[in-house]
Amino acid sequence: GNSVTQMEGPVTLSEEAFLTINCTYTATGYPSLFWYVQYPGEGLQLLLKATKADDKGSNKGFEATYRKETTSFHLEKGSVQVSDSAVYFCALSDRYNAGNNRKLIWGLGTSLAVNP
């Protein structure tokens, strides 16, 4: 079945460092790909998305490119801030029946801590 694999954390960076969180997927067809962020004590927030190969999703300085040839959707940010400390989840949208109904399949999450 379809699956998502994320790099294990925790990741600890200093403020203004470059961030990469790796995400690879296994899927049949052409899923949509997402990064969600979960701040301490809060629910999940959609960070960015991409719907087809070579699409680049971006938001709040974060970027990820849908790479079909490497089945990857790595999250990057050029200069992290303390406020970026959170858990980041990579997910894909998986069709589970003949209709247009989909569920999200998730990676295990990568915890990021940014120190001042």
Next chain:
Amino acid sequence: ETGVTQSPTHLIKTRGQQVTLRCSSQSGHNTVSWYQQALGQGPQFIFQYYREEENGRGNFPPRFSGLQFPNYSSELNVNALELDDSALYLCASSSPGTGPYEQYFGPGTRLTVT
């Protein structure tokens, strides 16, 4: 635009009891999905409701059941609670008409079973 809300925020139950969690979907969304997120894990899909009917289910036993109401709000019911049911329960609303089928999440209900 009102976001997804869930109640209660926290809940403590004893093994064997029953629990009902509630979710109000985002305005304009007619589909609600429920996920279980154990500590340190990614969310696991429980089931989805569309127009008051269950239209998909993950690998959860029948003691996990749900409802969706005409206003698209939803309930998750868990019978015969087990210690392993302790988790954050997340509700997400969406609209099948959305191209990439984004899901918008509520803050979750933290269930502790003792």
